[in-house]
Amino acid sequence: MLDINFTPFPQLSTERLLLRKLIDEDAEQLFKLRSNPKVMKHIGKKPMTSIDEAKDFIKMINGLLEENSGITWAMALKENPEKMIGTFGLWRIMKEHYRAEIGYMLFPEFWQKGLTKEAMVTVLTYGFQKLKLHSIEGRITPLNTASAKVLEGAGFVKEAYFKEDFFFNGQFEDTAIYSLLSRNFTGGSL
Numbered sequence: 001m002l003d004i005n006f007t008p009f010p011q012l013s014t015e016r017l018l019l020r021k022l023i024d025e026d027a028e029q030l031f032k033l034r035s036n037p038k039v040m041k042h043i044g045k046k047p048m049t050s051i052d053e054a055k056d057f058i059k060m061i062n063g064l065l066e067e068n069s070g071i072t073w074a075m076a077l078k079e080n081p082e083k084m085i086g087t088f089g090l091w092r093i094m095k096e097h098y099r100a101e102i103g104y105m106l107f108p109e110f111w112q113k114g115l116t117k118e119a120m121v122t123v124l125t126y127g128f129q130k131l132k133l134h135s136i137e138g139r140i141t142p143l144n145t146a147s148a149k150v151l152e153g154a155g156f157v158k159e160a161y162f163k164e165d166f167f168f169n170g171q172f173e174d175t176a177i178y179s180l181l182s183r184n185f186t187g188g189s190l
C-alpha cells in the first residue's frame, strides 16, 4: 500500500509557473474560474454560483490534503505568485493500487500557451517519482478535445471508453479513460 504524506506541502515550480498551496485568499479567483461557462463546459459539474461555494471547495481540498488522499495545487505565474490562474490536482488516490486521477483547469486567457503541458510534466514527475504512483488516469468526456490533446501529448493512452455512463444536465454522456504507466513516462525533473 502506498504511504503518502503531503506535509510539508510540496510546492513545485516550472519554467513559468509556481504550483503552490490553495489558500482562503484564492476563493475569489477560484469562484471566477469555476463559474466560467467556458472552463466548466466539459467538467461534468455545475458552475459555481457563489463565492461561498469556492470557500467550501478550498476547505474540502485542504481536508483531502490533511488526510493525504488528494492534492490540488493553485497554478500561478512566477511573476505574480499570488494570483491563481488555474488548478492542477492528483485526486481519487487509490493507495492500494498505486494509482491516482489527474485534473486541471485554467482561465481561458491562458489557454494554448503550453502552460498545462508545462505543469503536467512536473506534476507527473512528482506523482511518479515522489509519490511512487504506478499509474495515473485522466477521465474526460470525448467532447473535450483540448484535454484529450493534453493527455495524449503527455504520453497517456486511451484505454477505455464507456458509453453514456455519466448522467449530467439531463443527458447521458460518454467517458474516455486515459492512463499513463510510470514506466512509460519519459520524465522530467523537480
Ligand SMILES: CC(C)(COP(=O)(O)OP(=O)(O)OC[C@H]1O[C@@H](n2cnc3c(N)ncnc32)[C@H](O)[C@@H]1OP(=O)(O)O)[C@@H](O)C(=O)NCCC(=O)NCCS
Binding pocket: 038, 039, 040, 042, 043, 103, 104, 105, 106, 107, 110, 111, 112, 113, 114, 115, 116, 117, 118, 139, 140, 144, 145, 146, 147, 149, 150, 153
Ligand atoms: C484543457 C486545458 C487545461 C488545456 O490547457 P492549455 O494550457 O490550453 O493546454 P496547452 O497550451 O498546454 O496545450 C497542450 C496541447 O494541447 C493542445 N490544445 C490545447 N487546447 C486545445 C484546443 N482547444 N484544441 C486543440 N488542441 C488544443 C495544444 O495545441 C498542445 O498541443 P501540442 O502538445 O501538440 O503543442 C484548458 O483548455 C482548460 O482549462 N479547459 C477547461 C477545463 C478542462 O476541460 N479541464 C480538463 C478536465 S478533464
